[in-house]
Amino acid sequence: MIKKNVLDMIVIDNQELSNNYFLLKLAPVDSSQSLPYAEAGQFVEIRVDKSPTTFLRRPISINFIDFDNNELWLLIQKIGDGTKALSQLKISDTLNIIYPLGNSFGLPEAQKSKLVLVGGGVGVAPMLYLGKVLFEKGYTPDFLLGFRSSSDIVLMDEFKKYGNVHITTEDGSFGEKGYVTNHSLLNEPIQKIFTCGPKPMMMAVAKYAKENSIECEVSLENTMACGFGVCLCCVEKTTEGHVCVCSDGPIFNIEKLTWQI
Amino acid sequence: MADLRVEINKLKLDNPVLTASGTFGYGHEFSDYIDLNRLGGYLVKGTTLHHREGNPYPRMAETPSGMLNAVGLQNKGVDYFIENIYPICSQYSSKAIVNVSGSCIDDYVACTEKIAALDKIEAIELNISCPNVKQGGMAFGTCPKSAEDVVAAVRKVYPKTLIVKLSPNVTDITEIARAAEAAGADSVSLINTLLGMAVNAETRKPILSTVTGGLSGAAVKPIALRMVWQTYKSVKIPVIGLGGIMNATDAIEFLLAGATAIQIGTANFIDPQITVKVVDGINEYLDRQGCKSVNEIIGGLIL
Known part of the structure; x- marks a missing residue:
């Protein structure tokens, strides 16, 4: 079990990526402290106080950890008061996190055929770090990322660093039109599917995996x-x-x- | 450094800071965050005679300065506790207190008998106030007669320190406290959660699977404080105060209102290190106020 840490973090960057999504980059306030290791699929709990409607912490999945620069990246969708407050953070603001939490994706012993990382909407977040971990093991992951429209597509350049990127949009404005489960990639031999996204999407992916006897993990x-x-x-x-x-x-x-x- | 030791009947605590049942797991879940031995004690989660699956998801709704829960006493049963958890609890010097829950008197008694046999468990907290189980639980704690019956039955089989946890969902909590005292309770702890409800206006549905649930967190503190004060004036046994304690100042307010010890609950979810911060904060306060012992401020409200 990886030790859980309560850490004070400082905002390094807070970038609006689209109408819905923003990318928050954090580093330990104590710059002499290195970010402890976290496994792919784990998450953090962020304290968002200052408002009575954000009483509890917000669980946010780890998007990426840049160990070279000691940065934790969180890809967040603006949904409620908590995520909206986080979207307003300025560089040098501080916040408290518990890191890292939860279990992790199961990594195969060897790559035999395609490892498909299916993300939908903000559910693409944990797939970047998972892709990096797989890439560093010498594997070639296939990212299958679904968005509503081309304007929602985020972090394409980052995903491309670690594997092949396949996109679907519901309106057909980029990549293949439709849902991730309609994508032609799924006709190829697949060893394992990892997925995170809206529950109906994950259920459709899980159904596909089950029908085709493919190992599948969901977040x-x-x-x-x-x-x-x-x-x-x-x-x-x-x-x-x-x-x-x-x-x-x-x-x-x-x-x-x-x-x- | 003031003397922080307090006594709840035969139970001697190094300091008055305890954790509230259901917010602290079995204790060891917090070992990454704090040194468990620095707490006066910790209440392990509600334990029943048999395994309970609890209520269906969703079980939680965040509310202004608080939260509703409808967990429904999910736990693996007393035998699981004895076999798998008790050996872990025994490794800590901090006192583990088992919260005993049930849905009929026989179950409370049978569960208590099994816990009574454990050397290192010096006290139980009898939960007659859970709002989230259909039968029993709170039903026992909302009427003086049924409270007296269950406490008396458990008292017969439990010679160690017996704490009774009270429900705030009553007209007069002091009436239930006096019934528990009359039936032989060594202490009362209050308050359990307040019955509440949350609705999603868009879907027109309740947020909790059980429709209603128990409210906790900062929002309930003034009510809890009032009830602790009223109960302190009404019984002779020690009162343990809880309900919305988020920091050391909150804890001190409960001590002043008459609590001999306090429990920290929902705040553990937000700051898993809050318990030791409260211990330190009470100590600093006592030094600042020139008190040699925490006992000097218990019930020390100046009217």
């Missing part, structure tokens, strides 16, 4: 209060009963879930 985001397995609020019903998404997950093999697919 869940059930509403949580603590992030480390004590409040028991974020439970997912599994073959072993209720388990916490924050500490037993967020990554689950679809065989363990009780989804009706």
Whole structure:
């Protein structure tokens, strides 16, 4: 188990990527401190105080860790008061995080055929760091990223550094038109699928994987209060009963879930 | 450095800072964040005679300065605790107190008997106030007669320190506190969560799967403080105060209102190091106020 740290971080950059998404780059306030290692698929809990409606921390998946520059990247979608407050952070602002939390994606012993990393919307976030980890093991990941429209596409140049990038847009404004599950890449031999995104998308991906006997892991985001397995609020019903998404997950093999697919 | 030791009947604590059941897991989940031995003690999560799956998801709604939960006492049962958790608890010098929950008197008694056999568990907290289980739980804690019945039955089989956790979802909490005292409780802890509700206006649906749930967090502090004060004046046994304690100042307010010890609950989710910060903060306060012992401020409200 990787030790969980409570860290004060400073904002290095906060970049609006589109109407919906922003990329927050953080470094430890104590610049002599190196970011501890985190595994692909893990997340952080960010404290967003200053408002009575942001009482609890916000769980945000790790988008990327740049160990050379000691930077943690978080790709965030503006949804509620918490994420909107984070989008307003200025360079040199500080915030407190718990890092890293949760389990991680299972990495194959060897690459035999395609490793497909399917991200939808802000769910593309953990795929970048996962892609980097796979790339560093000598594998070639295939990113299959789905967006509503070309204007939502984010971090393309970053993804391209670590593997092949395939895009779908619902309106056909870029890449193949339709959903990720319609993409021609899925006709090729696939060893394993890793996916994160809206639940209907992940269920469609999981269904495809199940029908084609492909190993598949999904990243869940059930509403949580603590992030480390004590409040028991974020439970997912599994073959072993209720388990916490924050500490037993967020990554689950679809065989363990009780989804009706 | 003031003397922080307090006593809840036979239970001797190094300091008055405890954790609230259901917010601190089994304790060891916090070992990355804090030295558990620095706490007066910790309440392990609600334990029942049998395994409970708890309520369906969603179980949580964030509300202004607080949260609602509807966990429903999910736990693996008392035997699991004894076999797998008790050996871990025994490694810490900090006192582990087991929160015993149930849905009928026989279950409370049977669960308590098993815990009574554990040498290193010096106290139990009898939960007669859970708002999230259909049968039992809060039902026992909202009527003096049923509270008295369950406390008396457990008292017969439990010679060590018996704390009874009270529900705020009553007209007069002091009436229930006196019933618990009369039935032999050594201490009362209050408050459990306040029954509440959250709605999603867009979907027109309740946010919690159970529709209603228990409110906790900073939002409930004034109510908890009032109830601790009223109860302190109404019973002779020590009162343990909890409800919305977010920092050392909040904790000190509860001590002044008459709490001999305090529990930190929801704040653990937001700052997993808050408990030790509260211990340090109480100590600093006592030094600043020129107090040699924390006992000097318990019930020390100046009217």
